[in-house]
Each structure stands twice: as C-alpha cells, then as structure tokens.
Amino acid sequence: MLDDWLYLGIFTVISLFLPAAAITIAALLSPKKPDPLKTSIYECGMETVGETWIQFKPQYYVYALVYLVFDVETIFLYPWAVAYNQVGLFAVVEALLFIAILLGGLLYAWRKGALEWA
Amino acid sequence: MITGLQAFFLVNALITLFAAVKVVSSRKLVHAALWLVLALMGVAATFAMLGSRFFSVIQVFVYIGAIATLIIVAVMLTRNSMEDVGPQVNRGWWLPLVVVVLLFVGLVVVLSGWGDFGLSTRTVGAEGENVMELGKALVDPNGFVLPFEIASALLLGAMVAAIYLATDRKEGKR
Amino acid sequence: MIPISWFLIFSAALFCIGLFGVLARKNTIGMLMGVELMLNAVNINLLAFWAYRYAGQMNGLVFVAIVFAAAAAEAAVGLALIISVYRRRTTVMADELNLMKG
Numbered sequence A: 001m002l003d004d005w006l007y008l009g010i011f012t013v014i015s016l017f018l019p020a021a022a023i024t025i026a027a028l029l030s031p032k033k034p035d036p037l038k039t040s041i042y043e044c045g046m047e048t049v050g051e052t053w054i055q056f057k058p059q060y061y062v063y064a065l066v067y068l069v070f071d072v073e074t075i076f077l078y079p080w081a082v083a084y085n086q087v088g089l090f091a092v093v094e095a096l097l098f099i100a101i102l103l104g105g106l107l108y109a110w111r112k113g114a115l116e117w118a
Numbered sequence B: 001m002i003t004g005l006q007a008f009f010l011v012n013a014l015i016t017l018f019a020a021v022k023v024v025s026s027r028k029l030v031h032a033a034l035w036l037v038l039a040l041m042g043v044a045a046t047f048a049m050l051g052s053r054f055f056s057v058i059q060v061f062v063y064i065g066a067i068a069t070l071i072i073v074a075v076m077l078t079r080n081s082m083e084d085v086g087p088q089v090n091r092g093w094w095l096p097l098v099v100v101v102l103l104f105v106g107l108v109v110v111l112s113g114w115g116d117f118g119l120s121t122r123t124v125g126a127e128g129e130n131v132m133e134l135g136k137a138l139v140d141p142n143g144f145v146l147p148f149e150i151a152s153a154l155l156l157g158a159m160v161a162a163i164y165l166a167t168d169r170k171e172g173k174r
Numbered sequence C: 001m002i003p004i005s006w007f008l009i010f011s012a013a014l015f016c017i018g019l020f021g022v023l024a025r026k027n028t029i030g031m032l033m034g035v036e037l038m039l040n041a042v043n044i045n046l047l048a049f050w051a052y053r054y055a056g057q058m059n060g061l062v063f064v065a066i067v068f069a070a071a072a073a074e075a076a077v078g079l080a081l082i083i084s085v086y087r088r089r090t091t092v093m094a095d096e097l098n099l100m101k102g
Helices: A002-029 A059-082 A089-111 B004-025 B029-049 B053-077 B094-112 B131-139 B145-166 C004-024 C028-053 C059-089
Strands: none
Touching: A059 A089, A059 B053, A059 B131, A059 B145, A059 C059, A089 B131, A089 B145, B004 B029, B004 C004, B004 C028, B029 B053, B029 C004, B029 C028, B053 C028, B053 C059, B094 C004, B131 B145, B131 C059, B145 C059, C004 C028, C028 C059
C-alpha cells in the first residue's frame, strides 16, 4: 500500500518541481533589458482597452455549473458501474432513472437558452 | 517515536490549516480562492491517509475540478470583490474568534472523553474501500437506493434554481 | 499508524477556521468558502469514523457521497444567488445587503 502512495508522492514532487524549475531557470538566465514597448501588455498584437480586471459573461458560470452537476453525478454512477455485473436489472432501471432526472436539468438549461453562446 | 506516515500527516495538516487560515483572512478574494484549492488538496491527501482512495480522487475531481472553478468564476464575475480595498472582516471580528476558539476547546474536551479516542489501528485494509460493495449498496433496494435517487433530485433542483438565478432576465432573450 | 485522535483534532480545527470565515467575513463569496471548509471537515470526520470503526459497512461512505452532492448543490445555488444579487445591487458585501432591514 505504501509503495503506491510513494509513487504518487514522487509524481507530485516532480510535477511541482518541473514548472517551478522552468520558471526559476528562465528568471535566472534571461537577460533583463526592459523598455516601454517590451513591458507593455500584449494581447494578440492589439493594444488593450480598459482595465485588466474586466467582468465577463455569466455564460461561463452556467457552463461551470452544468459541469459541476454532472461531475457530482460520477460519484454515484462510478460505484454503480463497477458493480454493474453483480447487480440485476432493477439496478439498471434505478441508474437510468437517476440519469433521466438529471437530464431534466440539462433540458431545462437547453430550453432556457443557457447553453447558447449568444 | 514518530513514524514517516505520522510525520507526513503532521506536515500535511500544518499546510492545510495554514491554507485554511489564508482562505478566511486573505484580502484579495482570488488569492483566497487559490488558497482554498491548496486546502482542498490537503484534505484529499488526508482522505488518502484514511484509506479511502475513491473519495481522495473524487475530492480532487469534484472539489478542485468543479467547485473551486465555480468559486473562481463567481469571484471574477462579481468584479468589485477583487478590487476591494476596505477591511475584509466585520468590525467585531474578535467575537467570532472567541466563539471558534471556545468551540475548538470544547470539541477537543468532548472528544477526549470518548472511549475510543486513542484508537490507533485502522480496520480498513490496505486496499482501501471496496467500491464494488459501495456500488451494490447504492442500488440495493434494502440499502441506499432512496438516498441515491434523492441525490439526483437534489442536484436537479440545484441546477434548475441556479440556472434560473444566474441567467439574465433583463437583457437576455427571455 | 496514526491515532484517530489526530484526524479528529485536525478536522475540528479545520471546522473552526471555516466557521470563523463564515462569521467574520464581509464578502459573501468568502463566507461560502468558509462553508466549503466546514463541509470538508465533516467529511474527514465521517471517513475517520468509517476507517477506524465501521470499515465493513457502507453507511459512512454513502453519507460522504451525499455530503459531496449537498456541497455541490449549496455552492451552485449560493454562488448563483450572489451573482443575481450582484447584478441588481452591484455589491457582494453582506453588511451592504440590508434591504430587508427594518
């Protein structure tokens, strides 16, 4: 058991180390000769308009919300899927009911126009 | 003598509690949200130490992948919370502090009176929880099929309510 | 092995920090983050009791799954409420939301 977690720990350390090393080495090795043009904010070659902290569309929130709900669905459906071979037809009907109830929410979001990027 | 696992627990607990303190005390809400991600990560590691592999992964998926994202999106949507310069806590902030310190002391006193407080052997095996048994119990008519279906109804209600509240009715199409 | 008391004290501390956030924060999103910390502390407690006392039973695990679902629902509706209020009043500070004050 400990061995598995040891591997996971090593992966975590490496995955933390690599980006940190990349940023640190870049900061140490790069020559620093700033001028106004170089330090100006770059966005697709355009001059930026207004502040950096702008308020964006609430559509993003709705997408994140629908994602959250179907993410939570996996908590219940994954154990069911693991036990699929051992449970009978009744369990399949239950799981279909579970999915159907949540699909009602998706249909609501659809009809409400929340999924359209307009 | 402290074993390696115990040392790991202590380090992880310290990091998590520090991150939690930063969550409730950061002036900038985006920073608080990012500290929250670290605290949730520490909780996921704690779940792993308790032998629950499934919920350790679910913690990363649901809390860090979805709930923390939702909170960060909400922080960015309510823009003045990011640029707020005033005090972030109420004027009488010391009163909640006294309350929570008293609550913590009370909890520790009550818990230490519990007979199994010094229990130090886990009954769960090295392989963690049995997800297949959990799945069977969830759809078992004599088990937890009602919570299973009610959870879905709860999520449906939350989804409909949140979409209704979040979509703009003034400027939107309907 | 780690004694169960360590987990219980850790989760009690996490719960108290979260409660402080809920009680003392002005920003409603900050209060919601405190609630998330409290729910996490609850989950640690449930899993600790499950792992040390009732590992053969599924009650604790099902409870944890339901807490996850409740936490997701709470975060979704809470944040949607905050966004809706923000759109009308352009503030998320709890002490400025005093329309219902007598």
